[in-house]
Amino acid sequence: MKVLKFGGTSVGKPERMHQVADIITSGEDRQIVVLSAVSGTTNALVEIGEMLASGNKSGAKELSATLKLHYQDFVQQLYHQEDSQSKGNEIVNEHFNFVQALIEGVYSEHAEKVLLAQGELLSTKLFYEYLREIKVRAAFLEALDFMSIDENQEPEIEKISKKLSDKISEYADCELFITQGFICKNHRQEVDNLKRGGSDYTASLIGAAIKAEEVQIWTDIDGMHNNDPRIVEKTFPIALLSFDEAAELSYFGAKILHPASIWPAQKFNVPVRLKNTMQPEAKGTYINKEHTDSDIKAIAAKDGITAIKIKSSRMLLAYGFLRKVFEIFEKYRTPIDLITTSEVAISLTIDEDTHLDQITSELKSFGTVEIDREQTIVCIVGSRVVEQRGIVRKIFDSLEDIPVRMISYGGSKNNISILIDTDYKKQTLDKLNTGLFSLNLC
Ligand SMILES: Nc1ncnc2c1ncn2[C@@H]1O[C@H](COP(=O)(O)OP(=O)(O)O)[C@@H](O)[C@H]1O
Numbered sequence: 001m002k003v004l005k006f007g008g009t010s011v012g013k014p015e016r017m018h019q020v021a022d023i024i025t026s027g028e029d030r031q032i033v034v035l036s037a038v039s040g041t042t043n044a045l046v047e048i049g050e051m052l053a054s055g056n057k058s059g060a061k062e063l064s065a066t067l068k069l070h071y072q073d074f075v076q077q078l079y080h081q082e083d084s085q086s087k088g089n090e091i092v093n094e095h096f097n098f099v100q101a102l103i104e105g106v107y108s109e110h111a112e113k114v115l116l117a118q119g120e121l122l123s124t125k126l127f128y129e130y131l132r133e134i135k136v137r138a139a140f141l142e143a144l145d146f147m148s149i150d151e152n153q154e155p156e157i158e159k160i161s162k163k164l165s166d167k168i169s170e171y172a173d174c175e176l177f178i179t180q181g182f183i184c185k186n187h188r189q190e191v192d193n194l195k196r197g198g199s200d201y202t203a204s205l206i207g208a209a210i211k212a213e214e215v216q217i218w219t220d221i222d223g224m225h226n227n228d229p230r231i232v233e234k235t236f237p238i239a240l241l242s243f244d245e246a247a248e249l250s251y252f253g254a255k256i257l258h259p260a261s262i263w264p265a266q267k268f269n270v271p272v273r274l275k276n277t278m279q280p281e282a283k284g285t286y287i288n289k290e291h292t293d294s295d296i297k298a299i300a301a302k303d304g305i306t307a308i309k310i311k312s313s314r315m316l317l318a319y320g321f322l323r324k325v326f327e328i329f330e331k332y333r334t335p336i337d338l339i340t341t342s343e344v345a346i347s348l349t350i351d352e353d354t355h356l357d358q359i360t361s362e363l364k365s366f367g368t369v370e371i372d373r374e375q376t377i378v379c380i381v382g383s384r385v386v387e388q389r390g391i392v393r394k395i396f397d398s399l400e401d402i403p404v405r406m407i408s409y410g411g412s413k414n415n416i417s418i419l420i421d422t423d424y425k426k427q428t429l430d431k432l433n434t435g436l437f438s439l440n441l442c
């Protein structure tokens with residue numbers, strides 16, 4: 001069994017949904033197809049939610065009406081037969097009546113989650129109806145019946161595995177299953193989600209739960225590129241990555257993959273393939289456990305980073321100091337990304353600054369605390385990249401006059417990270433692209 005996930009851009013237009021149908025019907029394997037919401041939908045639903053949270057019901061109604069018009073148009077172009085079009089319109093009406101009821105009701109955190117779930121419910125139902133129109137046999141699986149997270153928002157793989165296997169066995173003679181990405185139930189049995197971009201995570205969790213032969217992530221680009229193609233002009237796809245390399249790249253900003261989407265596949269040794277829906281013949285990227293060549297594979301960048309420097313003469317020759325500092329971050333459930341220390345100072349970074357004020361005020365009991373916001377982590381990834389001779393010189397030669405705030409070397413064998421001010425991000429990515437990949441770029 002293979003798991004194929006199609007992202008928002010891959011189902012973002014009626015003709016793209018037709019392409020998705022072509023792709024899934026050309027394979028010979030049994031498949032679970034995971035769909036995201038039509039591109040732009042989740043953003044619009046988030047906006048409607050924000051309007052409701054600030055009491056702007058009329059704005060929310062207006063945006064919901066615009067979105068509904070978009071879907072009515074979508075339905076017109078998706079189907080060729082009248083009965084499918086009227087079924088499609090029924091689906092659209094059902095979900096937008098529901099959104100309307102949420103707008104009229106009392107807004108809450110729970111209502112927000114239910115609102116955000118409408119995107120994936122709409123896309124999968126509309127697509128399933130299209131399959132029915134073109135006479136492709138498939139079974140519709142409700143993700144809310146099997147995908148669950150616990151009180152710590154962690155997926156319950158064993159439960160997911162049991163429930164999903166039971167569901168699939170009800171359709172012994174069916175080769176194709178359609179389900180929603182992103183959405184799940186939480187420990188209170190309420191509708192919840194796996195955070196933005198979470199459909200990749202759904203696919204990987206399903207892959208792990210059913211021990212799939214392969215998970216395929218279909219998107220709008222021909223695989224993981226060596227650098228961020230939204231920022232750098234000349235980038236190229238990477239044919240092979242190890243799980244570790246892919247995990248580092250996704251965690252540090254390669255948007256093509258949700259940061260959590262690698263670990264379930266890695267844990268259950270399910271290879272992941274990244275493919276382009278618009279160019280299915282392109283090779284894409286294959287991610288598996290094999291250690292690939294020791295070489296620099298790619299660069300990724302993560303914005304929204306805050307750097308914290310704690311300077312304290314009490315650190316000098318003291319032990320237990322770092323523990324006390326870490327306890328403060330633990331208390332406020334704030335993960336630390338990079339860290340460097342000297343005898344009298346610690347610099348570290350966080351990307352979750354909800355509790356920054358409390359953390360800062362507690363850290364002040366140790367010494368002076370300096371905060372720098374709007375920082376970016378740039379991460380250079382490759383199997384055993386740190387073991388390459390001359391790598392650090394190459395990096396710093398490429399960066400010339402870019403002020404580097406921190407460097408993390410040796411924490412992981414596969415990753416060298418630097419911290420820069422976000423204003424220097426484009427320059428840094430461009431310079432590293434020419435400095436580290438000049439041979440591949442000609
Ligand atoms: N290193 C990278 N390699 C490939 N794509 C990347 C990389 N970094 C960022 N991206 C962006 O990720 C996008 C695909 O991810 P996403 O928009 O989430 O797709 P989908 O809608 O299919 O879920 C690409 O269009 C590309 O702009």
Ligand SMILES: N[C@@H](CC(=O)OP(=O)(O)O)C(=O)O
Nearest residue numbers: 007008036042196197198199
């Ligand atoms: N629709 C959700 C989940 C998702 O994964 O979307 P995409 O595959 O388009 O990144 C979101 O926008 O966050």
